[in-house]
Amino acid sequence: MSVTDTNDVQTLSIVILISGRGSNALAILDAIEQNRLCASLQMRAVIADSRIDQPAAGLARMAERGIDTALVDPSAYSDRTGFEQALAEVINSFEPDLIVLAGFMRVLSAAFVEQFEQRIVNIHPSLLPNYRGLHTHQRALDADDKKHGASVHWVTAELDAGPVIAQAEVPIEPGDTADTLAARVLIQEHRLYPSSLALLAQTTVLRQYDTTPKHLLLDRDFDDAGRLLADTDCN
Numbered sequence: 026m027s028v029t030d031t032n033d034v035q036t037l038s039i040v041i042l043i044s045g046r047g048s049n050a051l052a053i054l055d056a057i058e059q060n061r062l063c064a065s066l067q068m069r070a071v072i073a074d075s076r077i078d079q080p081a082a083g084l085a086r087m088a089e090r091g092i093d094t095a096l097v098d099p100s101a102y103s104d105r106t107g108f109e110q111a112l113a114e115v116i117n118s119f120e121p122d123l124i125v126l127a128g129f130m131r132v133l134s135a136a137f138v139e140q141f142e143q144r145i146v147n148i149h150p151s152l153l154p155n156y157r158g159l160h161t162h163q164r165a166l167d168a169d170d171k172k173h174g175a176s177v178h179w180v181t182a183e184l185d186a187g188p189v190i191a192q193a194e195v196p197i198e199p200g201d202t203a204d205t206l207a208a209r210v211l212i213q214e215h216r217l218y219p220s221s222l223a224l225l226a227q228t229t230v231l232r233q234y235d236t237t238p239k240h241l242l243l244d245r246d247f248d249d250a251g252r253l254l255a256d257t258d259c260n
Contacts, residue, residue, distance in 0.1 A: 035065065035226070036065040036066070036067050036226075037064065037065065037066050037067070037122050037123060037222065037225060037226035038066075038067045038068075038069050038119075038120070038121045038122045038123070039053075039066060039067070039068055039069065039121050039122065039123045039124070039125050039222065040068075040069050040070050040071070040072060040116055040119050040121040040123075040124055040125065041053065041068065041070075041071045041072070041125045041126075041127050042071075042072050042073070042074070042124065042125070042126050042127065042129040043071060043072070043073050043081055043083045043084075043127055043128050043129055044073060044074055044075060044081055044128055044129050044130040044131065045081055045082060045083060045128050045130070046081070046082045046083050046086070046128070047071065047073075047081065047082070047083020047084070047086055047087060047127065047128065048083075048128070048211065048215065049127035049128055049148060049214055049215065049218050050071050050083055050087060050125075050127045050128075051083070051086060051087070051090075052214075052215035052216075052218060052219060053066070053068065053125070053127070053218055053219045053222065054068055054087070054090060054092065055219075056219035056220075056223075056249075057219070058090075061219070061249065061250060062219060062220070062222075062223040062226075062250055062251050063223055063227065063250040063251045063252040064222075064223035064224075064226035064227050064251055065226060066219075066222055066223065066226060068092055069093065069119040069120070069121050070092065070093040070094060070095060070119045070121075071083065071084065071087040071092055071093075071094050071095075072094070072095045072096070072097065072112070072115055072116065073094070073095075073096050073097075074096075074097055074098075074099055074108075074112070074129065074130075074131050075096060075098070076098050076099075076100055077096060077098045077101075080096055081096075083128075084096060093119070095115050097111050097112045097115055099131070105134060106134075106136075109133070109134060109136070109137045112137075113137065113140060113141075116141075121144075122144070123144055123145075123146060123222070123225065124141055124144055124145045124146070125145075125146055125218075125222065126145065126146065126147040126148070126180065127148060127218065129147075132184060133145075133180070134182075135182035138180055138181060138182050139182070143179065145179070145180035146177060146178065146179060146180060146190065146221075146222075146225070147177070147178055147179075147180050147185075147187075148175055148176070148177050148178075148214055148217065148218050149161070149175065149176050149178060149185050150162065150174075150175050150207065150210050150211075150214065151164075151165065151173065151174070151175070151176065152172070152173065152174045152175075152176060152192055152194065153176040153178055153185060153189050153192075154186070154189075155170075157184055157185035157186065158184060158185060160203075161173075162203040162204075162206045162207045162210065163203040165197065165206070166197065166201060166202075166203060166206065170197055171196065171197055172194050172195065172196050172197060173194075173195050173196075173197055173206060173210060174192055174193050174194040174195045174210060174213060175192065175193050175195075175210055175213055175214045175217055176189050176190075176191070176192045176240075177189070177190045177191050177192070177217060177218060177221040178190055188240075189240040190221055190224070190225070190240060190241065191217060191220075191221045191224065191240055191241040191242070191243060191246075191247070192217070192240060192241070192242055192243065193213035193214070193216060193217040193242070193243040193244075194213075194242065194243075195209050195210050195213055213243070216243060216249050217243050219249070219251070220243065220247060220248065220249050220250065220251040221241075221251070222251070223250060223251020223252075224241070224247060224251045224253075226251070227251065
């Protein structure tokens, strides 16, 4: 996979889906507002899947920053299909180029994913393909792994199985617990996600849904700005 072929940078509009505090969404917004990215990103909205009477904490935090927010309450629908149809309508109303899952804890159906084929990315707290699903930090500790981390990947119908775009590694230290490891991984997530989105805004090849096992590694292949380290220019 070549990642040096780039087009002129165009604005990549995104909608972010969250379920809780939205820390990754805030990290992305910080990077955009502070002009730290080697690309143009526009955050159209943040959408949560929480109950109306218990809205995700991240919605208020984003609204305070002037970002449009929306809530789609699963309890208001009789089945998953109805909820996903409503969610799709809200997403489409913002006309995003890319849908960004950031702590969105609901498993999306194959029909929903196919509707937005090659337009959904997710961040997962492991070095995929290791440890799909939940409890990734404890599972890495139980396996006596030497390193752990996070992965940004394309979303497919199979849980956490889509092609990996980029990863950040975290060494596992003596005495680590699931909580201490999770905290260090989250720091890297907050670096990895904005820079990976910047890569997607710039790099044609990365937007071609490559299914090879090759992927980029933060600090080895690209930096926090989403700049490929093989290149000196920021397009």
